[in-house]
Amino acid sequence: MIGKETTAGRAAKFTFLGLWLVFSLFPLYWITVTSLKDPGDIFSFPISYWPERFSLENYRGLFGKADFGTYLVNSLVVSTVAGAVATAISTLSAYVLARFEFRSKSALLMAFLVTQMIPSFIALGPLYLLMTDLRLVDNRLGLMLVYIAVCIPFCTVMLRGFFENVPDALEEAAMIDGLSRLGALIKVLLPVMRPGIVAAFIFNFVNCWNELFLSVTLMNSDENRTVPTALNGFISSFNIDWGSMSAAAVLTILPTMVLFAFASRHIVQGLTAGAVKG
Amino acid sequence: MSGTSTPTPGVTGAPSVRKEGAPPRAGGGRRREFTTRRGLVITAFMAPAAVFVALFTYYPMIAGSQMAFRNWNLTDLTDTSWVGMRNFREVFTDPAWGTVLGNTALWVVGSIVPQLVIGFALALWLRRRFRLRGLYQALIFFPWAISGFLIGILFRWMFNSEFGVVNDLLQKAGLVDEPVAWLADPDTAMIAVLVANVWYGVTFFAIMILAALQSIPDELYEAAALDGAGKARTLFRITIPYIRVTLVLTVLLRVIWIFNFPDLIFGMTGGGPNDETHIVTTWMIKITQQGDYGKASALGLLVVAVLLVFATFFLTATRERGGGRGARKGGKRGVRA
Numbered sequence: 001m002i003g004k005e006t007t008a009g010r011a012a013k014f015t016f017l018g019l020w021l022v023f024s025l026f027p028l029y030w031i032t033v034t035s036l037k038d039p040g041d042i043f044s045f046p047i048s049y050w051p052e053r054f055s056l057e058n059y060r061g062l063f064g065k066a067d068f069g070t071y072l073v074n075s076l077v078v079s080t081v082a083g084a085v086a087t088a089i090s091t092l093s094a095y096v097l098a099r100f101e102f103r104s105k106s107a108l109l110m111a112f113l114v115t116q117m118i119p120s121f122i123a124l125g126p127l128y129l130l131m132t133d134l135r136l137v138d139n140r141l142g143l144m145l146v147y148i149a150v151c152i153p154f155c156t157v158m159l160r161g162f163f164e165n166v167p168d169a170l171e172e173a174a175m176i177d178g179l180s181r182l183g184a185l186i187k188v189l190l191p192v193m194r195p196g197i198v199a200a201f202i203f204n205f206v207n208c209w210n211e212l213f214l215s216v217t218l219m220n221s222d223e224n225r226t227v228p229t230a231l232n233g234f235i236s237s238f239n240i241d242w243g244s245m246s247a248a249a250v251l252t253i254l255p256t257m258v259l260f261a262f263a264s265r266h267i268v269q270g271l272t273a274g275a276v277k278g
Numbered sequence: 279m280s281g282t283s284t285p286t287p288g289v290t291g292a293p294s295v296r297k298e299g300a301p302p303r304a305g306g307g308r309r310r311e312f313t314t315r316r317g318l319v320i321t322a323f324m325a326p327a328a329v330f331v332a333l334f335t336y337y338p339m340i341a342g343s344q345m346a347f348r349n350w351n352l353t354d355l356t357d358t359s360w361v362g363m364r365n366f367r368e369v370f371t372d373p374a375w376g377t378v379l380g381n382t383a384l385w386v387v388g389s390i391v392p393q394l395v396i397g398f399a400l401a402l403w404l405r406r407r408f409r410l411r412g413l414y415q416a417l418i419f420f421p422w423a424i425s426g427f428l429i430g431i432l433f434r435w436m437f438n439s440e441f442g443v444v445n446d447l448l449q450k451a452g453l454v455d456e457p458v459a460w461l462a463d464p465d466t467a468m469i470a471v472l473v474a475n476v477w478y479g480v481t482f483f484a485i486m487i488l489a490a491l492q493s494i495p496d497e498l499y500e501a502a503a504l505d506g507a508g509k510a511r512t513l514f515r516i517t518i519p520y521i522r523v524t525l526v527l528t529v530l531l532r533v534i535w536i537f538n539f540p541d542l543i544f545g546m547t548g549g550g551p552n553d554e555t556h557i558v559t560t561w562m563i564k565i566t567q568q569g570d571y572g573k574a575s576a577l578g579l580l581v582v583a584v585l586l587v588f589a590t591f592f593l594t595a596t597r598e599r600g601g602g603r604g605a606r607k608g609g610k611r612g613v614r615a
Binding site for chain 2: 005013016017020021023024025027028030031034042043046047049089090092093095096100102108111112113114115116117118119121122123124125126127129130145146148149150152153156181206209210211212213228231232235240242245246249252253256257259260261264265267268271272
């Protein structure tokens with residue numbers, strides 16, 4: 001339908017697609033291979049493309065020398081709670097923005113858009129002072145609150161796109177049957193939108209899981225660190241221990257990759273629906 | 279905005295207000311009751327989001343902005359008096375400013391152009407169904423799950439001058455005779471960070487463009503084929519004009535985003551060697567770490583100002599889209615795998 005493909009054209013296409021796939025996955029392959037090498041083999045010639053002496057030593061070091069398990073738990077707790085709360089709050093705001101016309105609507109959308117343009121560093125100093133006043137510095141709850149605020153704008157825009165794909169006759173019927181608006185939203189709309197909401201949660205989770213600068217600023221004691229902060233600690237010293245670093249990187253990437261693999265279709269849908277509209 | 283639906287007042291109201299035998303004039307009262315209920319719902323549903331964003335994003339941002347006009351330095355907090363435009367003057371007269379500006383321009387343009395070209399090609403080639411296309415899309419989507427900071431680290435290791443895999447591959451291919459000290463030379467370091475960012479960003483373009491391509495009716499292509507239009511002609515006369523708005527919007531969105539994306543460079547070079555790979559936002563990090571919050575805030579305000587100009591473009595383009603032919607019928611469908 002989109003024109004006939006010649007054999008040469010097909011060959012060119014699949015060559016290109018293949019090359020891009022290799023290029024896309026190679027860095028992930030390489031960091032994994034590095035992490036599974038014997039620490040002594042990482043810095044040896046000739047460079048080997050496969051762990052000659054397979055070893056989990058780099059991973060063992062992470063949980064022995066460094067307290068990587070604690071960082072993983074911190075990240076898991078903070079990202080799960082913040083991601084879930086942000087999704088819940090954004091569901092409400094997205095619903096309103098999708099279903100109602102009101103005077104301050106465009107101003108609100110603009111206010112959300114602007115948050116995406118602000119270099120986070122401009123706010124770090126005052127945020128630290130604010131959190132000090134609230135006694136929430138170096139506190140997981142404090143980090144969660146900040147992350148919720150960070151997630152809300154984009155999550156709202158994304159969910160709004162999903163709401164607009166659901167006909168409003170659905171909740172209207174439910175409301176005629178006597179449900180309140182919130183009841184209709186929860187009992188009728190949410191089940192229909194579950195894939196979109198799961199995608200939004202995963203997107204939030206991954207954003208929180210990956211966040212570095214706020215965490216570095218707000219969490220100063222070792223037992224409260226999140227994973228990215230710990231990784232940053234690895235490079236603060238002049239020489240990077242690439243064995244530990246690669247193992248830590250793999251452990252950081254793995255959960256997010258699994259989640260993305262799980263929901264990539266819906267995340268893609270959310271991005272194309274939400275992002276272009278701004 | 280084709281999918282937007284406004285609830286009609288008659289259905290928005292709860293059934294509870296439907297009273298029998300009310301005089302005709304009660305219609306006005308009923309309407310007012312609808313309006314208050316509606317306002318209540320809007321306020322109650324928006325409030326949590328608004329409170330969070332106001333308290334933890336806007337308040338610190340505004341408080342941070344005024345530091346740009348004060349002598350706000352962590353090394354000496356006894357005097358935080360107003361200094362007018364001094365911090366801005368310090369930014370503009372800093373010897374590093376020229377390099378930072380040049381790098382920022384290179385960073386934005388050098389990332390966007392290859393991302394757009396490769397992303398476009400991928401989208402064109404992914405348009406036609408083939409076996410395992412869904413899997414392919416999921417696989418090339420993986421870079422998106424990784425933080426910019428960690429991508430910087432991944433590529434920092436690959437571009438390592440001694441044990442880096444990039445040098446090894448280039449030597450095996452006979453493209454270089456001896457290892458290149460990629461991250462030790464500002465020029466090659468900029469190339470390296472651009473490669474990493476292209477790796478990261480192509481997928482986004484591919485996804486957005488693919489979604490737009492799938493909105494082009496097949497009849498257009500059939501007509502073009504009947505008229506004997508060649509591949510190139512079809513591309514430039516049908517495909518590109520049809521998705522023009524999406525292209526413009528995606529590029530603008532990415533400009534804003536890449537401009538404001540210090541994470542990758544921070545993880546990969548930290549702005550080095552000799553501060554020569556800083557872009558505006560990584561330089562801001564460095565100045566913050568030195569404690570000069572005033573100067574850092576001045577830089578931040580400059581970034582916001584530039585990006586607001588882009589945002590204006592962005593919103594104008596969005597509005598243009600409403601009635602334009604880029605508008606997709608039946609709402610936003612997204613990518614069908």
